[in-house]
Amino acid sequence: MRLRTAAATPSEQMSALPRASEVVVIGGGIAGAATAYYLAKAGVPVTLCEKGRIAGEQSSRNWGWIRKQGRDPRELPAIILALRLWEEIAGALDEDIGWHRGGVAYLAESAAELARYEAWLPHARAYQLDTRLLSPTETDALLGQDGRRFAGALFTASDARAEPARAVPALARAAAQSGAAIHEGCAVRTLEMQAGRVAGVVTERGPIACRAVVLAGGAWSALFLRHLGVELPQLNVKASVQRTGPVPLITQSAVGATRAAFRRRQDGGYTIARSGAVTFDLTPAAVRHFRAFLPALREKWGEIKLRLGRAFVDELTTSVSWAPDRPTPFERTRVLDSSPDHAVLDQVMRDAANLFPQLRGVRPVERWAGMIDVTPDEIPVLGPVDGIPGLLVATGFSGHGFGIGPAAGYLMAQLATGRAPSVDLHPFRFARFQQRDVTRYPEL
Numbered sequence: 001m002r003l004r005t006a007a008a009t010p011s012e013q014m015s016a017l018p019r020a021s022e023v024v025v026i027g028g029g030i031a032g033a034a035t036a037y038y039l040a041k042a043g044v045p046v047t048l049c050e051k052g053r054i055a056g057e058q059s060s061r062n063w064g065w066i067r068k069q070g071r072d073p074r075e076l077p078a079i080i081l082a083l084r085l086w087e088e089i090a091g092a093l094d095e096d097i098g099w100h101r102g103g104v105a106y107l108a109e110s111a112a113e114l115a116r117y118e119a120w121l122p123h124a125r126a127y128q129l130d131t132r133l134l135s136p137t138e139t140d141a142l143l144g145q146d147g148r149r150f151a152g153a154l155f156t157a158s159d160a161r162a163e164p165a166r167a168v169p170a171l172a173r174a175a176a177q178s179g180a181a182i183h184e185g186c187a188v189r190t191l192e193m194q195a196g197r198v199a200g201v202v203t204e205r206g207p208i209a210c211r212a213v214v215l216a217g218g219a220w221s222a223l224f225l226r227h228l229g230v231e232l233p234q235l236n237v238k239a240s241v242q243r244t245g246p247v248p249l250i251t252q253s254a255v256g257a258t259r260a261a262f263r264r265r266q267d268g269g270y271t272i273a274r275s276g277a278v279t280f281d282l283t284p285a286a287v288r289h290f291r292a293f294l295p296a297l298r299e300k301w302g303e304i305k306l307r308l309g310r311a312f313v314d315e316l317t318t319s320v321s322w323a324p325d326r327p328t329p330f331e332r333t334r335v336l337d338s339s340p341d342h343a344v345l346d347q348v349m350r351d352a353a354n355l356f357p358q359l360r361g362v363r364p365v366e367r368w369a370g371m372i373d374v375t376p377d378e379i380p381v382l383g384p385v386d387g388i389p390g391l392l393v394a395t396g397f398s399g400h401g402f403g404i405g406p407a408a409g410y411l412m413a414q415l416a417t418g419r420a421p422s423v424d425l426h427p428f429r430f431a432r433f434q435q436r437d438v439t440r441y442p443e444l
């Protein structure tokens, strides 16, 4: 059972590559597609190059949660903007992307867990969010249970969901309708520089002259930057997911408990997985960035499956210097499509059935995995790169970039056209890693 993602196949696919564009976007995930969408809507000539398929990687493989709740407080202004943009996008697209404000609930199985959630409420109050604690009775009502199994829940009614595999290709199609050139199967190999600033990109299908480049390469951004001589501390972890066929409605809210989380799907099934149950392949990058990631590793040690295997050798033998007229690693792996961890998913299914009796006897019909790109402080990089004028980066969303993605694209479009971003991007600056100004908020 592996994921078959709906290819976007926008109309521009395989058409001639433009020789010049105001902005080139590298990567057709949510961040890249949203950047192209907002630039095209503003009338700015933009070309998006995607090495594989639009939303072939993380952006179609995620859970589809769009939440303010539980976020690192530094992300709150951007996610508040993102929810507004999601609402607008859902209304503007002529396709149903499964957008629904059904709320998000984090269930507490103990008083201690509930207290941990309660500690997040001051952040909600600072931004006048509708986040609140549910009592055990209210939690039962939300879940259609009556056993008072849970000590309560953290709940945000205005949080939402959408169908990742539909939403991102639809956004790319809308960008194309507004004039963006979208090219799938078109890896960007390197940048062209002139007079010390970005003057274009070299793709596998030829060069494109441009004034600005937005790198939204997800799990590949660090490799692209390393090739340019810039070190981004970014590691990739594998997360496994499964979906069921249609089952009776439990709740419209996306629901997370420690051992199992689920989200109602547009097709009447549930996407079911467990937060934090990830596999991490030890790689040379992990060794290089060990100190930076140590706090995160310490916190999640019990949940992470650590492996030393082929990935180490693969990365070790992947050169970061390549010629622009030769195939690059981006062309050798068009779509990152790792195998899901069936043992973890079997356990998640058992736990889900114990926690939510309505799921007893329900079987998964599809399983898949996605590679999540993570930074040491688990917030993204959004902004310019010192020393490479004209290059902007939107990456490192650390497992929660689907929700915030439209805002990332909106902000990148503002930066790429010389406008002031409507959200303070200081916490997301690239330079924080060199300045060793990296603070990590413990995950809820």
Ligand SMILES: Cc1cc2nc3c(=O)[nH]c(=O)nc-3n(C[C@H](O)[C@H](O)[C@H](O)COP(=O)(O)OP(=O)(O)OC[C@H]3O[C@@H](n4cnc5c(N)ncnc54)[C@H](O)[C@@H]3O)c2cc1C
Pocket: 026, 027, 028, 029, 030, 031, 032, 049, 050, 051, 052, 053, 054, 055, 056, 057, 058, 059, 060, 061, 062, 063, 064, 065, 066, 067, 186, 187, 188, 189, 216, 217, 218, 219, 220, 221, 224, 239, 240, 241, 330, 334, 335, 369, 370, 371, 372, 394, 395, 396, 397, 398, 399, 400, 401, 402, 403, 404, 405
């Ligand atoms: C299992 C799982 C569950 C998740 N659940 C949620 C959730 O519920 N809510 C949430 O908000 N987030 C969630 N996330 C995280 C979210 O999916 C990601 O943060 C987000 O999709 C990242 O988007 P992106 O555009 O940065 O990267 P991606 O979607 O990975 O897209 C990057 C694209 O760039 C392309 N690319 C890279 N290099 C090049 C190159 N040189 N040339 C051309 N193309 C290139 C790649 O092929 C890829 O398609 C989850 C992630 C996973 C894996």
